[in-house]
Each structure stands twice: as structure tokens, then as C-alpha cells.
Amino acid sequence: MxxxxxxxxxxxxxxxxxxxxxxxxxSLRTGRASANILDPVTVDAYGSRVPLNQVANITVPEPRMLSISVWDRAMVQAVDRAIRESNLGLNPIMDGQTLRIPLPELxxxxxxxxxxxxxxxxxxxxxxxxxxxxxxxxxxxxxxxxxxxxxxxxxxxxxxxxxxxxxxxxxxxxxxxxxxxxxxxx
CATH class of the missing domain: 1.10.132.20 (Ribosome-recycling factor)
Structure with missing residues (x-):
């Protein structure tokens, strides 16, 4: 040895x-928006579970808002479901192929x-x-x-x-x- x-x-x-x-x-939320919050989220896509960042673009347009632009229109519902079921306490708002997630005060x-x-x-x-x-x-x-x-x-x-x-x-x-x-x- x-x-x-x-x-x-x-x-x-x-x-x-x-x-x-x-x-x-x-990935723990601290009161301000960060794309890292969604790192643990995986989406059922094309027959397997993939990280959210492989099916969408995540941005932070405002300090208390996340914006997720899903690349494939067919995946919008799956992304919405994955975020809601992730136990992060987030509720996305659908707007076409974009999901907006307001972050409430903790x-x-x-x-x-x-x-x-x-x-x-x-x-x-x-x-x-x-x-x-x-x-x-x-x-x-x-x-x-x-x-x-x-x-x-x-x-x-x-x-x-x-x-x-x-x-x-x-x-x-x-x-x-x-x-x-x-x-x-x-």
C-alpha cells in the first residue's frame, strides 16, 4: 500500500x-430566484427520466421569478407535472411553451x-x-x-x-x- x-x-x-x-x-431555495432551484427536477421525456435542463432553458428574468422555455411543445405538460411533483412548493403558470414560476416569500x-x-x-x-x-x-x-x-x-x-x-x-x-x-x- x-x-x-x-x-x-x-x-x-x-x-x-x-x-x-x-x-x-x-438547490435549496433561499428567498430569491436561482436556476439551481430546479436542478433536482427530472422530467419523463421520450421514454426516460432526464434533468429539466435537458428539455428546457431556465432563466431568471426577475428576482422572484423563474422562466422556463420548453424546447418541444409536446413536453410542456410533462415539465409542468415534474415541477409540481418535485416537492419544491412551486406552482408553474403556463404561457404557451413557456412556464413562469413566481417564487413566494418564504x-x-x-x-x-x-x-x-x-x-x-x-x-x-x-x-x-x-x-x-x-x-x-x-x-x-x-x-x-x-x-x-x-x-x-x-x-x-x-x-x-x-x-x-x-x-x-x-x-x-x-x-x-x-x-x-x-x-x-x-
């Missing part, structure tokens, strides 16, 4: 958990539910990071058992893996706190 390669791979996988978390929280209850969703995303990311740590620790134990690593070297690498894990989880907590503050800001 080469220490640099494996630690770099573990770090890359942990960073992937942070990036996935950033992507998840970017009330206190909705803000709190969005914070809970953000916490769920954070917990999933932390679990992914811990799984990476577990894989790394198991690899170190196996290498030590096989005689590829000495006990001291294995312990030293284990401590480095734990330190990387702690730093990654701290970063997730920092991002969560910032998003929570952004959501709760009136």
Missing part, C-alpha cells in the same frame, strides 16, 4: 462528499423545513465521508495484516485518515451553518 496514493484517493473521495453537499444545498415554517432538508443533506454527506474513512482504515488494517505496513506506520496513517475525516466533516458543518443562516435571513 503506497501511502501517498491511497491518502490522496481518500482525500479525493472525501472532497467528492463536500462537492455533492454543495450541489445539494445549492414563511417561518417553510424556512424551518428547508433547514431540516439542509441538515438531512449534511448528514448524508457526513455518512459518505465516514464510509470513505472506514474503507481507508480497513485498507490499512489489511496492509498491516499482510505485512505491507508496520504497526507504527499503520497507526500514523490511521491518524492522518482520521484527521482528514475530521477536517472534511468540519467543512460540511461550516457550509451547513452558512446555508442555514442564508435560509433563515428574512
Amino acid at each position: 503506497s501511502d501517498a496514493t491511497d491518502l490522496n484517493e481518500l482525500k479525493r473521495r472525501m472532497d467528492g462528499g463536500i462537492n455533492a453537499f454543495k450541489s445539494d444545498i445549492a 414563511n417561518e415554517e417553510r424556512r424551518r423545513s428547508l433547514v431540516k432538508v439542509a441538515h438531512d443533506y449534511a448528514e448524508k454527506s457526513k455518512i459518505a465521508v465516514r464510509n470513505v474513512r472506514r474503507d481507508g482504515m480497513e485498507g490499512l488494517k489489511k496492509a498491516e495484516k499482510d505485512g505491507d505496513l508496520g504497526q507504527d506506520e499503520s497507526r500514523s496513517l490511521s491518524e492522518r485518515v482520521q484527521k482528514m475525516t475530521d477536517e472534511t466533516i468540519t467543512e460540511i458543518d461550516r457550509l451547513l451553518a452558512a446555508k442555514e443562516k442564508e435560509i433563515m435571513q428574512v
Whole structure:
């Protein structure tokens, strides 16, 4: 087991958990319009589920409005249905091949539910990071058992893996706190 390669791979996988978390929280609504809000929406199109941005163009014409220009007239109903069923609390208004989505002010209850969703995303990311740590620790134990690593070297690498894990989880907590503050800001 080469220490640099494996630690770099573990770090890359942990960073992937942070990036996935950033992507998840970017889709949470904070009171102003953003095309990222619709990232989790998938549409039944041509016999499969595809992301909304592959069947339509999403723009933000006003701070509290989204505009979706569907490319294929036959897909307008499917896009409307997908947005309504996405649990984002959005109600599109059809205007030909364009859907307009007014974003209502977030009330206190909705803000709190969005914070809970953000916490769920954070917990999933932390679990992914811990799984990476577990894989790394198991690899170190196996290498030590096989005689590829000495006990001291294995312990030293284990401590480095734990330190990387702690730093990654701290970063997730920092991002969560910032998003929570952004959501709760009136």
C-alpha cells in the first residue's frame, strides 16, 4: 500500500462528499430566484427520466421569478407535472411553451423545513465521508495484516485518515451553518 496514493484517493473521495453537499444545498431555495432551484427536477421525456435542463432553458428574468422555455411543445405538460411533483412548493403558470414560476416569500415554517432538508443533506454527506474513512482504515488494517505496513506506520496513517475525516466533516458543518443562516435571513 503506497501511502501517498491511497491518502490522496481518500482525500479525493472525501472532497467528492463536500462537492455533492454543495450541489445539494445549492438547490435549496433561499428567498430569491436561482436556476439551481430546479436542478433536482427530472422530467419523463421520450421514454426516460432526464434533468429539466435537458428539455428546457431556465432563466431568471426577475428576482422572484423563474422562466422556463420548453424546447418541444409536446413536453410542456410533462415539465409542468415534474415541477409540481418535485416537492419544491412551486406552482408553474403556463404561457404557451413557456412556464413562469413566481417564487413566494418564504414563511417561518417553510424556512424551518428547508433547514431540516439542509441538515438531512449534511448528514448524508457526513455518512459518505465516514464510509470513505472506514474503507481507508480497513485498507490499512489489511496492509498491516499482510505485512505491507508496520504497526507504527499503520497507526500514523490511521491518524492522518482520521484527521482528514475530521477536517472534511468540519467543512460540511461550516457550509451547513452558512446555508442555514442564508435560509433563515428574512
